Amino acid sequence: MLDIEEPHELIDYLRATNRIARDESPQIKVLGGGVSNRTVLVTRASGEAWVVKQALEKLRVKVDWFSDPRRIEREALAIEHLSRICQEGSITPLIFRDDANHLLAMAAVPEPHENWKTLLLRGDVRDEHVEQFAKLLACIHRSVIGRRVHLDPAFSDTSFFESLRLEPYYLYTAEQVPEAAEFIQALVELTRSRHITLVHGDYSPKNILIHNNKLVLLDHEVMHYGDPAFDVGFSMTHLLSKAHHLEPHREKFTHAAELFWQTYQSSLPKFPVVSPESIAIQHTLACLLARVAGRSPLEYLDGAERKRQQEAVVKLMHNPPATMKGLIDDFTEAVSCQ
Numbered sequence: 001m002l003d004i005e006e007p008h009e010l011i012d013y014l015r016a017t018n019r020i021a022r023d024e025s026p027q028i029k030v031l032g033g034g035v036s037n038r039t040v041l042v043t044r045a046s047g048e049a050w051v052v053k054q055a056l057e058k059l060r061v062k063v064d065w066f067s068d069p070r071r072i073e074r075e076a077l078a079i080e081h082l083s084r085i086c087q088e089g090s091i092t093p094l095i096f097r098d099d100a101n102h103l104l105a106m107a108a109v110p111e112p113h114e115n116w117k118t119l120l121l122r123g124d125v126r127d128e129h130v131e132q133f134a135k136l137l138a139c140i141h142r143s144v145i146g147r148r149v150h151l152d153p154a155f156s157d158t159s160f161f162e163s164l165r166l167e168p169y170y171l172y173t174a175e176q177v178p179e180a181a182e183f184i185q186a187l188v189e190l191t192r193s194r195h196i197t198l199v200h201g202d203y204s205p206k207n208i209l210i211h212n213n214k215l216v217l218l219d220h221e222v223m224h225y226g227d228p229a230f231d232v233g234f235s236m237t238h239l240l241s242k243a244h245h246l247e248p249h250r251e252k253f254t255h256a257a258e259l260f261w262q263t264y265q266s267s268l269p270k271f272p273v274v275s276p277e278s279i280a281i282q283h284t285l286a287c288l289l290a291r292v293a294g295r296s297p298l299e300y301l302d303g304a305e306r307k308r309q310q311e312a313v314v315k316l317m318h319n320p321p322a323t324m325k326g327l328i329d330d331f332t333e334a335v336s337c338q
């Protein structure tokens, strides 16, 4: 099997498949960071740059964790769909795909760019970024509702969402935190029954690069047809967990969480009919807990913070706030005063 992280193998492959000329020698740079994929930057003499992404079967984590590498095919489909519906520049165009080698190539986001998570952890929280983050999500969610957009039937398959999200985030957490089990299991059942629209499934600041102050969204392998409230809870969790962790910047992050929710909602006219606020609140609570007690805890939260977040969330699960604003206030208060 081809290993794209071996520069000579990758160059031979690109030449043999006529992606580049036989005598062309592009620059190759292995991009670190991913645990479930290999990503390699290929810069051609013309200046054109691609990122080649190859799905791994065995993820690079401490415990044995396997995932079907055919999820890269889902990502290729998602790039094609999102490129049609999202604002130009917010999705990296697909250059080619090779299902047999479990890889695809997309346009590289031009330099200079920064990962949004890195910016946020520095306390650099800007309204314009938060608004774009909310609008881009709303655009994905409304893209197929009430429209005659062709959606590949592959998006109806939720097996990647099951194995990469519901099991490691929700069901595993329910086992670890028995007080939360009923809440989470009910939410899992509800989620499995709701086939509302296209869901990204990995909508996180880590998967956003910022170039010229514009957000570019990456990493679509969990995209499926399901419950959009999952994406809301997943992304809210990143803003609220940073509000918890970064005490000096707490107000900026609570403001960002409110702005995200308001902008998202106002970009989805009539959407509350299909996606009630109460379900987004449930997903926010479940994800806040999953990111401290699930298989993939947020690395920046220390033991004391994880414990505090777990206690705050379990309490809120017993009597969930009626509004997202209420949840933001209650969560922040609970983690501040302990």
Ligand SMILES: Nc1ncnc2c1ncn2[C@@H]1O[C@H](COP(=O)(O)OP(=O)(O)O)[C@@H](O)[C@H]1O
Pocket (backbone or CB within 6 Å): 031, 032, 033, 034, 035, 036, 037, 038, 039, 051, 053, 092, 106, 107, 108, 109, 110, 115, 206, 207, 218, 219, 220
């Ligand atoms: N098109 C791209 N342009 C520039 N950098 C990219 C691109 N695609 C991926 N990367 C870099 O590689 C990292 C991992 O890619 P990602 O698609 O998020 O894979 P993973 O599923 O492993 O998280 C990103 O965080 C980013 O830094």
Ligand SMILES: [Mg+2]
Pocket (backbone or CB within 6 Å): 034, 206, 207, 219
């Ligand atoms: Mg990623």
